Amino acid sequence: MVDFTRGARELELEARTRDFIRDQIIPYERDPRLGGHGPSEEIRTEMQAKARAVGLIAPQLPERFGGFGLNHRETATVFRAAGYSVLGPVAMNIMAPDEGNMHLLAKVATPEQQERWLRPLAEGHTRSAFLMTEPDNGAGSDPSMMQTTARLDGNHWVINGRKWLITGAEGATCAIIMARTATGATMFLTDMTTPGIVIERVLDTIDQSMPGGHAVVKLEDVRVPADQILGELEQGFRYAQVRLAPARLTHCMRWWGSAQRAHDIAVDYASRRHAFGKPLIEHEGIGFMLADNMVDLQQCLQTIDYTAWVLDQGARGTAESSLAKLACSEALYRVADRCVQILGGLGITGDTPVQQIFREIRAFRIYDGPSEVHRWSIAKRIADDRAKRA
Ligand SMILES: Cc1cc2nc3c(=O)[nH]c(=O)nc-3n(C[C@H](O)[C@H](O)[C@H](O)COP(=O)(O)OP(=O)(O)OC[C@H]3O[C@@H](n4cnc5c(N)ncnc54)[C@H](O)[C@@H]3O)c2cc1C
Numbered sequence: 001m002v003d004f005t006r007g008a009r010e011l012e013l014e015a016r017t018r019d020f021i022r023d024q025i026i027p028y029e030r031d032p033r034l035g036g037h038g039p040s041e042e043i044r045t046e047m048q049a050k051a052r053a054v055g056l057i058a059p060q061l062p063e064r065f066g067g068f069g070l071n072h073r074e075t076a077t078v079f080r081a082a083g084y085s086v087l088g089p090v091a092m093n094i095m096a097p098d099e100g101n102m103h104l105l106a107k108v109a110t111p112e113q114q115e116r117w118l119r120p121l122a123e124g125h126t127r128s129a130f131l132m133t134e135p136d137n138g139a140g141s142d143p144s145m146m147q148t149t150a151r152l153d154g155n156h157w158v159i160n161g162r163k164w165l166i167t168g169a170e171g172a173t174c175a176i177i178m179a180r181t182a183t184g185a186t187m188f189l190t191d192m193t194t195p196g197i198v199i200e201r202v203l204d205t206i207d208q209s210m211p212g213g214h215a216v217v218k219l220e221d222v223r224v225p226a227d228q229i230l231g232e233l234e235q236g237f238r239y240a241q242v243r244l245a246p247a248r249l250t251h252c253m254r255w256w257g258s259a260q261r262a263h264d265i266a267v268d269y270a271s272r273r274h275a276f277g278k279p280l281i282e283h284e285g286i287g288f289m290l291a292d293n294m295v296d297l298q299q300c301l302q303t304i305d306y307t308a309w310v311l312d313q314g315a316r317g318t319a320e321s322s323l324a325k326l327a328c329s330e331a332l333y334r335v336a337d338r339c340v341q342i343l344g345g346l347g348i349t350g351d352t353p354v355q356q357i358f359r360e361i362r363a364f365r366i367y368d369g370p371s372e373v374h375r376w377s378i379a380k381r382i383a384d385d386r387a388k389r390a
C-alpha cells in the first residue's frame with residue numbers, strides 16, 4: 001500500500017525551505033541584475049551563499065555530496081516549496097540541468113569523475129550543461145536522429161556536430177555530450193573549455209529563469225580522453241532514460257510550486273478587486289476558474305507523489321514519469337493561464353510574478369518530451385497491451 005505520511009525530517013526541511021524562499025529569495029525577484037538569459041552569476045552566487053548558510057544547497061543529494069540523501073517523495077516536498085519562487089531552485093542548486101546532471105553523475109560516473117565534476121557541482125561552485133538536442137533536422141523529439149558523431153583516434157574520442165537549446169551552456173564549467181558512436185550513442189564528460197567547443201549564440205527564449213539561458217553550441221574536433229566516457233560505450237540512450245524519468249518529475253515538482261504561487265496571487269487579487277458591485281471572487285466566472293485551479297493543483301500533487309513513490313520502489317518509472325510529465329505540464333499551464341486571465345491587464349505585466357510563471361511553464365510543455373510525444377508513446381503502449389491480450 002502507498003504510504004504518503006510525511007516524516008519529521010521532510011516537514012522540517014519543507015518549513016525551512018518555505019521560510020528561506022519567502023524571506024530571502026522572493027526579494028531578489030525585482031533585482032535589476034536579473035537578465036533575459038537567466039539570473040547572472042553574481043546573483044546566483046549570492047543566493048546560493050544564503051542557501052548554504054541555512055543548509056539548503058542540493059538537499060536531495062547523497063550525504064557524501066553534502067545533501068540529506070532524500071528519497072523521491074521527500075525531494076518532491078522540498079522542491080515544491082523551493083519552486084514557490086522561480087529563483088528558488090537556482091538559489092538551492094536544484095535547477096535544471098544541474099540537478100538532472102548531478103543525479104546521473106551520482107549514479108553512473110566513476111569515483112574519479114565524481115570528484116572532478118560532481119563534487120564542485122554539488123557544492124554550487126560550478127554549473128553544467130547537457131548536450132543532446134540538435135538543429136538542422138538532428139536529434140529532437142526523436143533522439144535517434146542524432147547527427148553528432150564521436151570517432152576514436154588513439155586514446156581520444158573526436159566529437160563533431162552542433163547542439164542547440166542547451167540550457168546553461170554559457171557559463172557552464174562542464175558538459176555531458178551525447179554523440180553517435182558505432183552502434184548507438186555514448187555520453188562524454190568534458191570541460192567546456194576544451195578546444196573546439198564554441199558557443200555560437202544564446203537564444204532569445206520565452207523563459208528566463210535558467211542561468212545562462214539556452215545556447216547553440218558548435219562541436220568541432222572536440223578531443224575527449226577515452227576515460228571521460230560517462231558509464232559505458234554505446235549506452236548513451238539508456239543513461240538518458242536514467243536521467244530523464246527523475247528529471248521529468250523534478251520539473252513537475254518545481255513548477256507545481258510556481259503554479260501554486262500564481263494561484264495564491266490570483267486568489268488575493270480576486271478577493272480585493274471589485275467589479276460590478278462585488279469582489280471578483282464572488283463572480284462565478286472567476287470562482288470557477290479558481291476552483292479548477294485547485295483541482296489541477298491537487299491532482300498534480302497526487303500524481304507527483306505517486307510517481308515519486310514508484311521511483312522510490314526502485315522502478316525505472318519511465319512510463320509513470322511520462323504520464324506525470326504530460327499531466328502536470330498541461331495542468332500547471334492551465335493554472336498559470338487562468339491566473340493571467342483572473343489578473344486582467346495586470347496579468348500580462350511584470351508587476352507580479354504570474355506573467356513569468358506563465359511563460360516558464362509554457363516551455364515545460366516542450367522540453368523533456370513535448371506533450372504530443374508523451375501522448376503518442378502512451379497510445380503506443382495502449383495498442384501494444386491490447387495486442388498482447390489478443
Ligand atoms: C526551455 C528548453 C530547455 C531545453 N534544454 C535542453 C538542454 O539543456 N539540452 C538539450 O539537449 N535539449 C534541451 N531542450 C530541447 C528539448 O529537449 C527539445 O526541444 C524537445 O526534445 C523537442 O525537440 P524539438 O524542439 O527538436 O522539437 P521537434 O522534434 O521538432 O518537434 C516539434 C513538435 O512536433 C510534434 N511532434 C514530435 N513528435 C511527435 C509525435 N510522435 N506525434 C505527434 N507530434 C509530434 C510536437 O508537438 C513537437 O513539439 C530544451 C528545450 C526547451 C524548450
